[in-house]
Amino acid sequence: MTSPNFYPSVCPHDCPSVCALEVERRNDGRLGKVRGSLRNPFTAGVICAKVARYAERYHHPERLGHPLLRTGPKGSRQFKRISWEEALDRIAEAFLAVENRYGSEAIWPYWYAGTMGLVNRDGINRLTHAKRYSRFYSTICVTLADTGWRAGYGKRWGVPATEAGEHAELIVIWGCNPVSTHVNLMHHVAKAKKRGAPLVVVDPYRTPTAEQADLHLPIRPGTDGALACAIAHVLFEENLADLDYLARVSDTPIAELRAHFAERTPEWASRITGLSPELICSFARLYGSTKRSWIRLGFGFTRSRNGAAAMHAVSCLPVITGAWQHPGGGALYNMGDLYHWDKTLLEGLDLLDPSTRLLDQSRIGAILLGERDALGEGPPVKAMLIQSTNPMCVAPELAKVHKGFAREDLFVVVHEQFLTDTAAMADILLPATMFLEHDDIYQASCHSRIQIHKKIFEPYAECRSNHEVICALAKRLGAEHPGFSMSAWEILDDLLRRSGWPDAETVFQAGGWDAMPDADTAHFRNGFPTENGKFRFRPNWAAFGPQAAVMPRLPDHLPITEEVSAEYPFRLVAAPARQFLNTSFTETAASLAREGQPTALLAPETMAALGLRDGDRVRIGNARGVITVPVKARAGQHREVVVVESIWPNRFFAENIGVNALIGADPAPPAGGAAIHDTAVWLEPVCAQSRPERTERAAILAV
Numbered sequence: 001m002t003s004p005n006f007y008p009s010v011c012p013h014d015c016p017s018v019c020a021l022e023v024e025r026r027n028d029g030r031l032g033k034v035r036g037s038l039r040n041p042f043t044a045g046v047i048c049a050k051v052a053r054y055a056e057r058y059h060h061p062e063r064l065g066h067p068l069l070r071t072g073p074k075g076s077r078q079f080k081r082i083s084w085e086e087a088l089d090r091i092a093e094a095f096l097a098v099e100n101r102y103g104s105e106a107i108w109p110y111w112y113a114g115t116m117g118l119v120n121r122d123g124i125n126r127l128t129h130a131k132r133y134s135r136f137y138s139t140i141c142v143t144l145a146d147t148g149w150r151a152g153y154g155k156r157w158g159v160p161a162t163e164a165g166e167h168a169e170l171i172v173i174w175g176c177n178p179v180s181t182h183v184n185l186m187h188h189v190a191k192a193k194k195r196g197a198p199l200v201v202v203d204p205y206r207t208p209t210a211e212q213a214d215l216h217l218p219i220r221p222g223t224d225g226a227l228a229c230a231i232a233h234v235l236f237e238e239n240l241a242d243l244d245y246l247a248r249v250s251d252t253p254i255a256e257l258r259a260h261f262a263e264r265t266p267e268w269a270s271r272i273t274g275l276s277p278e279l280i281c282s283f284a285r286l287y288g289s290t291k292r293s294w295i296r297l298g299f300g301f302t303r304s305r306n307g308a309a310a311m312h313a314v315s316c317l318p319v320i321t322g323a324w325q326h327p328g329g330g331a332l333y334n335m336g337d338l339y340h341w342d343k344t345l346l347e348g349l350d351l352l353d354p355s356t357r358l359l360d361q362s363r364i365g366a367i368l369l370g371e372r373d374a375l376g377e378g379p380p381v382k383a384m385l386i387q388s389t390n391p392m393c394v395a396p397e398l399a400k401v402h403k404g405f406a407r408e409d410l411f412v413v414v415h416e417q418f419l420t421d422t423a424a425m426a427d428i429l430l431p432a433t434m435f436l437e438h439d440d441i442y443q444a445s446c447h448s449r450i451q452i453h454k455k456i457f458e459p460y461a462e463c464r465s466n467h468e469v470i471c472a473l474a475k476r477l478g479a480e481h482p483g484f485s486m487s488a489w490e491i492l493d494d495l496l497r498r499s500g501w502p503d504a505e506t507v508f509q510a511g512g513w514d515a516m517p518d519a520d521t522a523h524f525r526n527g528f529p530t531e532n533g534k535f536r537f538r539p540n541w542a543a544f545g546p547q548a549a550v551m552p553r554l555p556d557h558l559p560i561t562e563e564v565s566a567e568y569p570f571r572l573v574a575a576p577a578r579q580f581l582n583t584s585f586t587e588t589a590a591s592l593a594r595e596g597q598p599t600a601l602l603a604p605e606t607m608a609a610l611g612l613r614d615g616d617r618v619r620i621g622n623a624r625g626v627i628t629v630p631v632k633a634r635a636g637q638h639r640e641v642v643v644v645e646s647i648w649p650n651r652f653f654a655e656n657i658g659v660n661a662l663i664g665a666d667p668a669p670p671a672g673g674a675a676i677h678d679t680a681v682w683l684e685p686v687c688a689q690s691r692p693e694r695t696e697r698a699a700i701l702a703v
């Protein structure tokens with residue numbers, strides 16, 4: 001139970017945990033403590049430090065409070081205050097002018113996960129559909145992971161972390177760093193560890209999570225599929241595969257699987273992954289001999305051109321050992337399909353015209369520059385409404401994004417909480433509420449609970465919610481749909497009812513609603529949610545996207561990553577920084593102080609080979625761009641690997657452009673998706689006394 005000044009809430013940030021919170025409203029009306037709640041068993045009273053100190057962000061003196069009109073050149077951060085009426089009128093006038101001259105598809109509403117509240121995040125699509133604006137293809141985060149998981153399993157759910165904490169005898173965290181990114185998972189890992197379950201972490205660098213591991217496999221980025229195949233090889237060769245289970249659930253004859261993996265030996269995988277055959281074998285034996293093994297599959301290892309194939313390969317492992325049959329055994333990637341939302345009203349799906357253009361979120365740079373393969377058929381993008389995202393920092397191919405936003409003929413509206421790098425490019429800047437100031441409903445990927453937040457504070461200054469802005473604009477733009485005249489509460493209530501859940505008040509009063517099915521369903525004991533109930537070792541990739549021809553027939557390493565070469569001897573991983581969440585919290589002094597500055601983490605042997613010491617500055621670059629950062633030695637990563645934890649605002653780099661300038665935006669197969677951690681780069685000291693040429697440096701590293 002919450003005490004008198006504490007109110008139930010839900011963390012709105014882009015994090016798998018979606019924590020249940022208790023929020024203190026002090027007697028002076030200010031936000032006090034924010035703490036984890038026990039009402040959600042996954043949260044279990046644990047939250048991250050950045051949200052625990054939310055008052056700093058909530059009462060930040062630089063929070064936007066009033067609509068602003070640009071008065072100086074784009075990006076100059078020169079604005080003057082205007083009224084909401086004037087702001088909305090100007091936006092409507094500009095959008096209607098673009099629509100009349102170029103057609104409705106010249107307008108591109110652009111959004112993302114600055115809030116994970118479904119009403120305030122997804123409601124913008126109702127305006128898109130009602131006006132037949134260009135639609136938004138979300139690709140920057142989960143597309144590759146989702147595709148790879150669904151390829152085998154059909155739908156996304158798995159064994160909850162709470163169950164793993166109680167029953168698993170081996171925990172594997174593969175390609176994610178929950179200590180930094182969703183810390184409450186570690187509460188359940190700690191419970192398992194206390195019972196004696198070893199923790200294995202597969203990650204290209206020694207993250208804070210890897211530091212807690214009994215075994216860390218510092219894999220070369222983009223080679224996880226090869227590791228998974230070599231593990232499968234050992235499982236079959238050493239009789240650790242559950243052949244009875246496989247005979248029941250596999251879509252592929254066991255003999256065919258055995259023959260396929262026979263060629264993918266630990267020695268083969270060693271050459272690809274950079275891990276020794278002995279390390280691969282010892283992990284495989286540990287995994288294969290522990291029936292109650294539980295894998296947490298992260299997004300990180302899938303943010304590679306071969307990410308969908310890698311996810312599919314890794315996700316096969318608990319099927320081969322039959323871990324799914326046992327309490328605490330199996331895996332968890334994402335609970336997303338348990339919620340079975342019907343978003344017809346929320347997103348205006350009844351108005352969706354599938355012939356309207358779909359534009360790829362990750363390719364915003366190429367789209368704004370009018371590159372035909374990204375823009376598709378139709379007019380150039382001439383106007384944008386941006387909510388809850390900061391593409392001037394977070395999008396790949398950042399140089400193109402910066403150039404695109406600088407276009408004088410592009411009218412940009414940004415609805416934000418702070419003057420971010422994207423907000424600085426706005427023609428009209430609107431102040432947005434924070435989660436404490438509006439109603440919304442949340443789902444999670446790492447647990448199965450539907451949670452509702454009821455407004456606790458009145459909006460700061462003149463801030464308005466995303467929902468309110470969409471409704472106000474719809475009125476001026478002549479867009480018609482019942483959702484534009486409903487409150488956020490009415491919309492979330494409708495969402496619940498039409499999706500088969502209890503009404504909003506019931507869910508709120510109950511402290512949330514668990515969407516978890518019975519244990520047999522969670523463990524796929526009655527079959528997999530595929531067309532024939534079998535697990536698909538042979539996915540029909542063509543059902544997922546247009547680039548299916550390149551995908552492997554059976555689980556495999558797909559060698560399509562940006563590989564090292566004489567010119568580009570390093571591989572860059574732009575992993576999430578612990579004190580930031582995408583670019584949220586980069587405005588708070590406490591987070592900035594804890595992170596310090598953007599830094600390249602290098603293996604000590606790489607530092608020695610290049611004559612570098614901690615604090616020396618290096619340039620890192622490729623054909624897309626260059627950044628300059630100091631370096632720091634970090635043991636426990638491959639000597640080719642460069643890690644720059646992110647996402648820092650552009651001003652923290654000498655070039656005034658962040659690390660995503662180096663990252664490609666080409667859509668990964670089969671269905672698109674950004675390969676954020678798949679980047680080949682060169683690296684050179686800025687001030688070294690004697691600097692060998694880059695190719696010589698590659699030779700040094702190859703020794």
Ligand code: SF4
Pocket residue numbers: 011012013015016017018019047048049051052181182183184581
């Ligand atoms: S761990 Fe994630 S969901 Fe929980 S409080 Fe922190 S950011 Fe929010």
